Amino acid sequence: MDGYLRLALALHPLPAGDLAIALSADVPTTHAIVAGASSPARGRVEGAGDFAHNAAVNLNAIANAGSTFVNWTEDNTIVSTSAQLSFSATADRNLAANFQPTCTLTLTSSSATMGTVSGGGTFLAGSNATAVATPKPGYVFVEWAEAGVPV
Secondary structure: OOOOOOOOOOOOOOOOOOOOOOOOOOOOOEEEEEEEEOOOOOEEEEOOEEEEOOOEEEEEEEEOOOEEEEEEEEOOEEEEOOOEEEEEOOOOEEEEEEEEEEEEEOOOOOOOOOEEEEOOEEEEOOOOOOOEEEEOOOOOOOOOEEOOEEO
16 A cells, blocks of 8 residues: 555546545544563563554563563564553554563572672573682682582
């Protein structure tokens, strides 16, 4: 469609005098805002539905445990990196909330007397994390271990 309305009019026989034609078009009264999680196992979306033209739309992406919100996409284009997305309903839209799994790295020192550890936290699965062991004077770092097994 090129945005123009084409009208073909055939009158037989043509009337005498001027001819006035009026065309009226309605703006859609509602817009379908479709929004969902690209991976329902990782999160969900609230706020989708049918909205009046120019109504405020407020979508909320909620990550499940073990996941985090990454972005909103529409037609594979990122439209926001905020979990809360607000806009006016001016057209039908189809949005995806994208989530990624996370991993938690918990670090502890076998003895605070011997030294400290840092770098723990929650990270996107597959990303790199840096763990740092800082021995106190008179002590040396020996190894990282998980459940007593060196890693």
